[in-house]
Amino acid sequence: MTIGLVSAPTNLGLQPPAPTSVPGTAKAPEALREAGLHRRFIERGGQDRGAVVPGRYADDAAPGVLRNQAAIVEHARRLAERIDAVRADGLAPLVIGGDCSLLVGAGVALRRAPGRHGLVHLDGHTDFRHPGNSDLCASLAGEDLAAAVGLHWPAVADIDGLGPYFAPADTAHAGCRDDDTALAETTALLGAVVPAARIREQGVEEAAQRILDVVDRDGLDGHWLHLDVDILDPGVMPAVDSPDPGGLTADELTGLLAALAPRAIGAQVTVFDPDLDPDGSRARLLTEILVEGLAALGERR
Template structure:
């Protein structure tokens, strides 16, 4: 378990304020997540702290861009160290900009890796489809497959971090603005509505057909908890109706985690969970969902 309490990829929730996702690892610790994983044999491997948050976006430059790149390099090093010890890294974030660090780590490694992107949004805003690029947490999947500015999509000449054909997205809503583009480009896209209509086993089959096939050496599992419906998980940056329920997400994670080489959890915001009830609910999803992470890899 690696704590990565970053909020660098998000826009400020209000003027002069900062996003609360940097508090997520410790809020989840208070909710018992770390203890429960430790009881199942997990080991803690420290914290990768982010740089100072600054609302400094300008044309052609992401908000906190230099700090995001620096953090991605350090997170990549920690992921590499965990994998070198024969362990499956579980990164507890933090916002979705963490995907860049995971991508750098896997591109440095021998082999070819796929990506499972579980998220309530496609996170596919990029300079080719928008003039509003500013916050990497809403643009992480585009960066991961090489469609963003080289400063974040080609760190140290390693981009694209994942081939689009080796990438599966699941969980976006039917009205996602990039649904058509991602469906045409990625290996598969499975909306939340389709998961609910056809069931978790069928969604799992569609995903694994893309990321767990000959020619790939494993896949990284990215989770943005806004894949959950806001009635279940309102403590996120961009809640949208039509998401999964807690049982559906736990079952989906449990089906995907055993063959993943690592995973990350992002976008839970304790500032929006004053009584800690959503942190406890999230722990109840993540423990059964991810306790077998990497066991079959």
């Protein structure tokens, strides 16, 4: 299946790195373009399907309201429309973000589509903070998985009455560290949770099969593949907002993506921060991982 590249340069779901600055993830799509990502996918038959530009970053969190909440919801609706259009043309969407708040836009798109869809959440953190387990909800990029399965405030978890975007039983997470505060909760709720340490112990092939047993079973019409690049070890990928030791190697992530991508409907890539990559070397490394790991995106759908 041909890949349709969609840039989504958002930083709306992250807290500011300093009081007078904004997160750098909005620069990721163009940094990866400069590193050759778009050119190399297009050389393989892909199409550039433009950008969905977010509203202005405001850092306006308040009790019961996420920072940039209105802008996140507005962007999610427009991103969903672009994903719909790309899929309508017979392409597999590959959304280049941006931060993890993009997941609600993908969720809206798939809930509006016929059928029932699973979610693969590849991330160095479970991103499962929500009002039921924390009083600190403010940044959707650390709460996106909880929102995707319907556990967050309705403003983000039930956009246009479409929540939950993915059933917990149809959702698999992989890549968190063993000390993740929501590991026990997600393990009890989701279809599968495979921490990074277990991926290394079991091997990529076995971990991928555990995930596919959840999202590629009878009754589902494909899955969405979410990638936060902080699943990688900081020694490999330090250019993220929340690096944690114990992550995957570049080869492990490439292999995991290659095993999961062929049966996926589409995918998104998040949280790469070019501000933390002054010489562009991490953008080039990430380009290699994505081009090889996602080359067969959607081919077995």
